[in-house]
Amino acid sequence: MSKLILYGLEASPPVRTAKLTLAALEVPYEFVEVNTLAKENLSENFLKKNPQHTVPTLEDDGHFIWDSHAISAYLVSKYGKNDSLYPKDLLQRAVVDQRLHFESGVVFANGLRSITKPLFASGLTTIPKERYDAIIEIYDFLETFLAGNDYIAGSQLTIADFSIISTVTSLQAFVEVDAAKYPKVTAWIERLKQLPYYQEANGNGALTFATFIKKTNFTFATK
Incomplete structure (x- = not known):
């Protein structure tokens, strides 16, 4: 190797x-x-x-x-010892690819980066309300994607889960996932936290990110 x-x-x-x-x-x-x-x-x-x-x-x-x-x-x-994390079946792979593009273009770009770039680069600590609304919309989409599914692209764990969980656990530094409103998203997050490698690979870094964000003393604009 x-x-x-x-x-x-x-x-x-x-x-x-x-x-x-x-x-x-x-x-x-x-x-x-x-x-x-x-x-x-x-x-x-x-x-x-x-x-x-x-x-x-x-x-x-x-x-x-x-x-x-x-x-x-x-x-x-x-x-990979098999293709379960990124299926070779074209339809299954298309769903995984769609979720990856969703993470790239919506969850990360329209959600996280649209907040962190002005926060870090320009020191703008008042975040426009539209950015809060964008995060809520992301959580709404994820709740829909998880309807009838344990994982973000279907019944099995894929790289789409890895991609989205890393960003969602960072978005939670700004807007927590409401367990009552988003029970499927909450259950999915808890399911991934049970992976034996989760804490080292994602949990620790997400905590570091959240700690850093809290130090900025950001607020969301009310309108």
Whole structure:
């Protein structure tokens, strides 16, 4: 097996997605911290690995892959003992892919990043109400996706669960999931927390993220 190196910051949701996938596959790897807050990802050395300077970045035998969705799909395709985490059946895979795109374009981009970018880059601690509404809409969608399903893309655990749980547990630093309103989402979160590798791969980083967010003393605008 070639040597795998994962570059990233544990608090980063996409990095935690990759860590969950690696843990589920039981693939050994080296973790190299890249502190994006200190702009270590803009160093000349890192830009040679990933000119888009994003984390996570995966190094596999001298080849570099970035974007957590691409990394997770690659890892399962290459190292998976079976295809359960990323099914080869075209219809099943299409559902997983849809959920991955939903995470990328809606949950992360329209939900988390739309808040954290101005919060971190500009120090804007008053968050527009529309961003709160966007998170609620995300939780609404997830509750619908989970109707009749234990997992986000159907009856079995997939990389779509890893991708979305890492971001949702970060969104909860801003808006908690209401167990009464979202019983299926709540049960799904608790189900994933039972994975033996969950705490190390996602729980610890999510806690670090939440602790950091609380220090910003953010508030949501009322209108």
